[in-house]
Structure formats: C-alpha cells, structure tokens
Amino acid sequence: MADDGMLMNFSIADSVIKPEAKFKGGTWRDRLVAKKRSSHRGSENGPKDAAARNAASKNPNQIQLGDRPAKRQRTDDSSQRPQRSGDRRPHQHPREKDPRHFVSSLFTSNPEAQNAEEPKQEGEVEEAKPTNAPLIDGLDTFTNLGLSPNLAAHLLTKLELKAPTAIQKSSISQLLKEESDAFIQAETGSGKTLAYLLPLVQRIMDLSKATKEHNDNQVHRDSGLFAIILAPTRELCKQISVVLENILRCANWLVCGTVIGGEKKKSEKARLRKGLNILVATPGRLVDHLDNTEALDVSNVRWLVLDEGDRLMDMGFEEELQGIVGKLDARQRPSRVPGVPTRRTTVLCSATLKMNVQKLGEISLKDAVHIKADPSDDEEKEEKDDDEAFRVPAQLKQSYAIVPAKLRLVSLTAYLKRTFMRKGSVMKAIVFMSCADVVDFHFELFSRNQDREQQRKLEREQREKDGKPEEEEKPEEKEELSPHGTIAPARAFSTPTNPVILHRLHGSLPQNVRTATLGSFSRSTEACVMICTDVASRGLDLPNVDLVVEYDPAFSSDDHTHRIGRTARVGRDGRALIFLQPGCEENYVQVLKRGYRDGGKALTRTDANEIIKRGFGGNESGKKNWEEKTTDWQMDVERWALDNPEYLEMARRAFQSHVRAYSTHIAAERSMFNIKELHLGHLAKSFALRDRPGKINVPGLRPGQEDSKKDFKAARNGAGNKRKAAAADDAAPGALPTDDAARRMRAKMREHMAGANEFNLA
Numbered sequence: 001m002a003d004d005g006m007l008m009n010f011s012i013a014d015s016v017i018k019p020e021a022k023f024k025g026g027t028w029r030d031r032l033v034a035k036k037r038s039s040h041r042g043s044e045n046g047p048k049d050a051a052a053r054n055a056a057s058k059n060p061n062q063i064q065l066g067d068r069p070a071k072r073q074r075t076d077d078s079s080q081r082p083q084r085s086g087d088r089r090p091h092q093h094p095r096e097k098d099p100r101h102f103v104s105s106l107f108t109s110n111p112e113a114q115n116a117e118e119p120k121q122e123g124e125v126e127e128a129k130p131t132n133a134p135l136i137d138g139l140d141t142f143t144n145l146g147l148s149p150n151l152a153a154h155l156l157t158k159l160e161l162k163a164p165t166a167i168q169k170s171s172i173s174q175l176l177k178e179e180s181d182a183f184i185q186a187e188t189g190s191g192k193t194l195a196y197l198l199p200l201v202q203r204i205m206d207l208s209k210a211t212k213e214h215n216d217n218q219v220h221r222d223s224g225l226f227a228i229i230l231a232p233t234r235e236l237c238k239q240i241s242v243v244l245e246n247i248l249r250c251a252n253w254l255v256c257g258t259v260i261g262g263e264k265k266k267s268e269k270a271r272l273r274k275g276l277n278i279l280v281a282t283p284g285r286l287v288d289h290l291d292n293t294e295a296l297d298v299s300n301v302r303w304l305v306l307d308e309g310d311r312l313m314d315m316g317f318e319e320e321l322q323g324i325v326g327k328l329d330a331r332q333r334p335s336r337v338p339g340v341p342t343r344r345t346t347v348l349c350s351a352t353l354k355m356n357v358q359k360l361g362e363i364s365l366k367d368a369v370h371i372k373a374d375p376s377d378d379e380e381k382e383e384k385d386d387d388e389a390f391r392v393p394a395q396l397k398q399s400y401a402i403v404p405a406k407l408r409l410v411s412l413t414a415y416l417k418r419t420f421m422r423k424g425s426v427m428k429a430i431v432f433m434s435c436a437d438v439v440d441f442h443f444e445l446f447s448r449n450q451d452r453e454q455q456r457k458l459e460r461e462q463r464e465k466d467g468k469p470e471e472e473e474k475p476e477e478k479e480e481l482s483p484h485g486t487i488a489p490a491r492a493f494s495t496p497t498n499p500v501i502l503h504r505l506h507g508s509l510p511q512n513v514r515t516a517t518l519g520s521f522s523r524s525t526e527a528c529v530m531i532c533t534d535v536a537s538r539g540l541d542l543p544n545v546d547l548v549v550e551y552d553p554a555f556s557s558d559d560h561t562h563r564i565g566r567t568a569r570v571g572r573d574g575r576a577l578i579f580l581q582p583g584c585e586e587n588y589v590q591v592l593k594r595g596y597r598d599g600g601k602a603l604t605r606t607d608a609n610e611i612i613k614r615g616f617g618g619n620e621s622g623k624k625n626w627e628e629k630t631t632d633w634q635m636d637v638e639r640w641a642l643d644n645p646e647y648l649e650m651a652r653r654a655f656q657s658h659v660r661a662y663s664t665h666i667a668a669e670r671s672m673f674n675i676k677e678l679h680l681g682h683l684a685k686s687f688a689l690r691d692r693p694g695k696i697n698v699p700g701l702r703p704g705q706e707d708s709k710k711d712f713k714a715a716r717n718g719a720g721n722k723r724k725a726a727a728a729d730d731a732a733p734g735a736l737p738t739d740d741a742a743r744r745m746r747a748k749m750r751e752h753m754a755g756a757n758e759f760n761l762a
C-alpha cells in the first residue's frame with residue numbers, strides 16, 4: 001500500500017537518534033537490525049557525511065550528534081528526572097527495561113528558540129477596539145438600510161438585534177438595490193450570515209407584494225424555489241437554517257428547508273415535494289437530488305449563495321459546484337411569479353475570500369461587486385490586501401508559545417490546568433489538533449481516571465503478592481457523560497472547585513454523534529473544553545468561547561484565521577494561543593502578525609518553561625519543584641500507555657497519523673512546517689511513547705473507520721469524481737510533498753481520517 005511507503009519515508013528519526021554501539025536485550029531480530037544499522041553508519045564517515053551533519057546543525061530541532069556521546073539506552077526512571085532530583089524514584093515498571101523502548105529526559109537536549117523575543121516598548125500596545133461589533137452609533141439602523149419596518153421590528157423585538165454590523169450595512173444596501181453578483185468578505189464573527197440572508201429574505205418578501213399587486217394570491221411554499229444556499233458542512237447548513245427559520249417567523253408564508261445528508265433521502269424528498277422557497281444544502285447532497293429527485297424544480301432559482309465560498313471553490317467541491325451551476329442554468333425558465341428577476345445572482349461569502357474568482361461554471365464573476373466591511377478601502381489597498389493575510393478581529397488577543405517537541409504534551413496540559421485553575425475565568429475553550437486519531441488519543445488521556453487506575457494496580461500487586469493467578473483484565477469502565485463516548489470529565493485539568501468537561505469532535509464520528517456533541521458543548525453552562533479537528537474551524541457560531549488553542553497549527557493560514565475566529569465574535573473578547581516548535585516553525589509568527597492592522601504589536605510570546613511552571617508549579621507547598629512534578633506526570637502517562645495495550649495502540653496510531661498530517665501543510669507554508677526538521681523521537685514523547693519512531697507502524701484503519709471509507713468511496717464514485725479518485729489512489733509512496741503530491745496526500749489523508757464526513761462529500 002502506498003501508505004506504508006509514506007510512513008517509511010517519515011522514519012527519519014533513526015538518522016537523528018544515534019543507536020548504541022552494542023545492543024543488548026530485545027529479540028534477535030532487533031539486535032541484528034541494530035548491528036546492521038550501526039555498521040552502516042560507521043561507513044558513512046566521509047566528507048559527504050560531515051556536510052550533512054553541518055547542514056543538520058543548522059536545524060535546532062535536530063540534536064547535534066558529533067558533539068556529544070552516543071545516547072545510552074535509558075531504562076531507568078531517574079534519567080527522566082532533572083539531575084538534582086536525586087534518586088527518589090517510584091516503583092519501576094517492568095516494561096521500562098524493554099530495550100525497544102527509549103526513555104528520554106523531558107528537560108534535556110531540547111532545541112532553543114532561534115529568534116529572540118522582540119522587545120516591547122511601554123505604552124506601545126493600546127487596548128484595541130472591537131472591529132466586528134454592531135454599529136451602535138445610532139446612525140445605522142436596519143430600516144435605514146432598506147429593510148421593511150416589519151422585518152426590522154422582528155429583528156429588534158424577537159432576535160434582539162438592535163443595529164447592523166459594518167458588513168451587514170454594506171451588504172444589505174448593495175444586495176437590495178442591485179442584481180450584480182457579489183463577494184462578501186469580512187472578519188470572522190462579523191455577522192456575514194445575516195449580511196446575505198436579510199437582503200435575500202427581503203427580496204423574496206417583496207415578491208409577495210408584487211404578487212398581491214397583480215391580484216394574485218400571496219407567494220407561498222408552492223410558488224417556487226427562489227434561493228439556494230450552499231455550505232461545506234452539515235453543521236454549518238443546520239446553523240444557517242436555524243437563523244433563516246428565525247427570520248422567517250415574521251413571514252410565515254415563506255418556507256425554508258435543508259438537504260444535507262445524514263438522514264434518509266426519502267424524508268428529504270418528501271420535504272422537497274411539499275415545496276420550499278429557500279433551500280440550504282451541502283453540494284454533494286444537492287447534486288444527488290438534482291439528479292434523482294423529480295420534485296426538485298430549480299427553474300425559479302434566482303439567488304445562489306456560497307457560504308464559505310473559498311472552501312466550496314476548493315479541492316473536493318469544484319466538480320459538484322460546476323455540476324450544480326450547469327444544471328441551474330440549463331433548467332432556468334421565466335418565472336410565473338411577478339417581480340422575479342430574469343437573471344440569477346450569485347453571492348460568495350467568507351472571512352478568507354480571495355476575490356479573484358473569475359468564473360463559476362458558466363457564470364462569469366468578473367463583474368462581481370466586492371462587499372467589504374469598510375467600503376472606504378480604496379482600490380489600491382484592496383489589491384494589496386488580496387496578497388496579504390486576512391484580518392482578524394482587533395480585540396482578539398493572540399499569543400504564540402515556542403514549545404520543543406518533547407515538551408508539547410506537558411505544556412498543553414499545564415496550559416489547560418492553569419486556564420481552569422480558577423472558576424469562571426474561562427468558560428469554554430476549543431483545542432485544535434491535526435487529525436481524528438490525535439483527538440481521540442488526547443481525549444482518552446485527559447479524561448483518564450487515575451484513582452481507578454491506582455486501585456486496579458493495587459489489586460494487581462496484591463494478587464501477585466498472594467500468588468494468585470493473574471485475572472484477565474476487564475476493559476476499563478469509562479465514566480462518560482454521553483452515550484457516544486464523546487463527552488467525559490476532563491480530569492487532567494479539573495480542580496475540585498472547577499470541574500471541567502471534555503468533548504471531542506471530528507469528521508470520523510457518525511453525524512448524530514457530531515450533532516449531539518456539538519449541541520452539548522454549545523449549550524453547556526459549565527467550564528468545558530472541546531478538542532477537535534478542522535471540522536469545527538469554519539463558520540460555527542458557538543456561544544461563550546473564550547479561548548482557542550492551536551496545539552497543531554492549521555494546514556493553511558486561512559484555516560488559522562477561521563479557527564481563531566471561533567472566539568472574539570461580534571465585539572466580544574477572546575484569546576488564542578498557537579504552539580510552535582523552535583526552528584522553522586518560528587517563521588509562522590510573521591503570518592500571525594499579518595492578521596493585524598498594526599503589524600501585530602499586541603501579539604505576545606511565551607515558552608514551554610513559563611507555561612509548565614505556571615501549570616505544574618502550583619501554589620501548594622511541597623518538596624518537589626515544577627520540573628520534578630512535570631516529569632512525574634509525564635512518566636505516569638507513559639506508564640499508563642504501556643500498561644494498556646488499547647491506549648498504546650491509540651498513541652502509536654495518533655503519532656503516525658500526526659506525522660502524515662504534518663506533511664500536508666499547503667505548499668506556500670511548507671517551508672515553515674518542514675517534515676525533515678521534525679524530530680520524530682522527541683515528538684513520540686509528546687504522544688507518551690517510548691518507542692523508537694522507526695518501530696511505530698500501526699497497520700490497518702482506525703477502529704470504526706471501515707464504514708467511513710466505504711462511504712467515502714461510494715460518495716466519490718457517485719459524484720463521478722474519477723480524477724480525484726485516481727489522484728488519491730496513486731499517492732506516490734515515499735515522495736515528500738511536492739505541490740501535487742501534497743494535494744494527493746491531503747486527499748489520501750482525508751480518506752484515512754474519514755475526511756469524507758469532515759467535508760461532507762456524501
């Protein structure tokens with residue numbers, strides 16, 4: 001399989017962790033391999049090798065091999081501890097003697113940050129005013145912008161929306177008065193959904209007026225489907241549909257509905273047969289109904305909205321979109337309803353919309369109007385902006401942490417411990433991780449019940465002492481707060497006074513579980529954390545999210561903008577922290593800075609030691625210092641993985657998938673996320689692993705993925721997307737990402753991680 005090749009290709013750590021000259025213990029196979037490797041390395045002492053070592057020395061993620069003695073095979077707990085901690089080591093785990101395992105110290109041999117912190121001048125950073133809040137100057141009201149008094153009153157009284165936001169102001173007036181196509185681009189959390197929905201609903205409400213003037217009956221659900229709104233995920237479609245239903249309460253003769261998959265097609269067909277005026281859909285499902293549902297009459301469709309338009313124009317959706325636009329064109333007929341425009345208007349909307357899309361199927365978007373929150377931006381600036389990163393809400397406080405690979409797990413734990421130390425300081429936090437396997441592993445780790453583990457251990461030891469035969473261990477009973485196993489107490493960072501609830505979300509979960517988990521996180525009034533993949537990065541409007549942590553940086557800076565945009569919405573405060581490793585990843589700071597109007601003066605920096613000290617240092621007086629406490633915690637987690645084969649496999653799978661995922665950063669940013677600079681041995685430690693990276697190879701699919709894979713293939717073939725299928729299937733083994741290879745690898749990875757669900761190709 002191509003994957004095996006891909007994985008082998010990542011097994012570069014053997015070149016950065018020097019093996020012992022003598023390899024004792026292990027199986028004969030291990031000893032033979034070690035011997036062969038060491039003799040092979042011995043013959044590499046030419047000038048070429050010296051040059052390679054020189055080059056490697058420039059990489060702070062790699063450990064200088066020539067300047068220090070070969071690493072000993074450490075099987076002793078004391079090696080884990082800082083030197084001064086002495087020899088106070090707890091019970092040694094029998095597996096710690098396993099020569100296939102490598103126990104490295106947390107606080108030694110970590111690469112230093114390359115760039116020094118920029119000094120900040122006092123008073124340089126001013127408190128930024130929110131840039132995505134409603135305009136409360138009293139000058140702009142929904143009625144002034146052209147909405148009917150009826151609709152404006154409904155917004156005020158029923159939806160408690162007093163004034164429009166800047167993008168709503170620009171968009172409503174434009175879309176009410178003109179028929180041209182439009183690009184709506186504005187910061188995350190600035191109310192773009194209403195920016196296109198309100199003028200759309202107003203225009204359709206106006207059709208009713210025109211119909212009445214012609215002495216016909218009012219427009220009703222059978223009058224025709226006038227608008228289609230497309231969004232990339234089911235969650236987003238549902239969210240849009242809820243907002244739409246709320247607006248339509250003031251015009252109850254108009255009806256909206258969704259076709260998004262995840263439920264029986266029969267019930268969707270029935271809904272379409274009953275008649276709808278506005279339809280919210282995922283592209284894949286709409287294509288399906290256009291092909292197979294006679295009741296879906298699109299001859300009257302005059303508005304097509306692409307929410308998260310850049311994502312919809314991206315790989316994975318382009319063919320569906322071309323198909324949809326082609327069919328809408330072919331089936332369009334003059335409408336019997338008076339006032340219906342002759343041509344269809346297309347609106348693209350996103351926080352990261354590059355307004356250079358020229359064509360969408362048969363539609364030319366060349367003359368599309370660019371709608372921005374600040375129309376005073378002149379053309380010159382607009383052009384310049386297209387090359388730059390997209391703005392983030394000014395009130396969003398961003399920081400970055402330089403964290404070496406080995407310290408990643410303890411740093412994340414420490415950061416969350418500190419965050420939830422006091423009740424009420426943070427209500428909800430979202431932690432983004434690279435892929436589903438990584439999410440699942442951390443969910444298990446952070447929710448593990450140490451008291452119960454301790455009890456099981458004592459029982460085991462007692463049995464050993466009494467000479468009783470070893471009982472077959474029953475799988476650990478999990479104390480979960482949801483029937484689906486996606487919600488559990490976050491024991492790793494809860495305190496007795498502030499219990500935290502942990503959620504997990506990714507595209508490999510069945511749709512009903514995704515919906516239930518998201519709903520629970522959204523409604524929760526307790527402190528809670530959701531660890532998730534990018535499935536939650538776009539468009540989702542989750543209340544009271546105070547903090548976003550990007551434990552794994554996003555695969556593109558656009559995705560980063562969307563992720564951090566889950567906080568600091570409509571004028572509220574928010575914080576975001578991104579983990580970067582010393583070395584090439586530090587260059588990502590420049591990308592973070594580009595999101596600010598002032599060049600990122602407010603961006604703050606922290607490092608692993610500072611985070612760990614605050615999280616593991618604690619206030620309680622004790623003999624141990626923060627390094628010892630952290631080391632104990634890490635050792636405990638490593639033993640937990642060793643003791644439980646199920647979790648060990650999860651950890652290995654997570655590590656493996658993470659490395660695969662790392663290679664799929666977009667081409668333009670790959671120099672900052674260079675897989676060759678990744679220290680796999682150190683990285684393995686942050687997955688609680690003691691294995692040598694070259695030995696980590698979990699075959700097969702993640703549990704429960706088989707069905708998703710089948711679904712994906714069916715969906716892919718169903719959509720007639722042969723080219724993509726071919727691209728995914730022949731992902732070149734071993735080839736480190738070129739542009740094309742990375743695209744293929746991303747497709748492959750989505751397949752691996754049931755990305756079909758993530759991006760709703762079904």
Ligand SMILES: Nc1ncnc2c1ncn2[C@@H]1O[C@H](COP(=O)(O)OP(=O)(O)OP(=O)(O)O)[C@@H](O)[C@H]1O
Pocket residue numbers: 134161162163164165168186187188189190191192193194350351538539540541565566569570
């Ligand atoms: N005029 C307004 N006054 C107060 N709140 C508003 C207003 N308009 C929208 N909101 C609220 O702002 C929140 C964010 O809106 P929305 O999801 O449309 O933002 P967005 O710009 O689409 O964000 P993203 O780019 O992340 O998708 C919603 O909870 C919405 O109810």
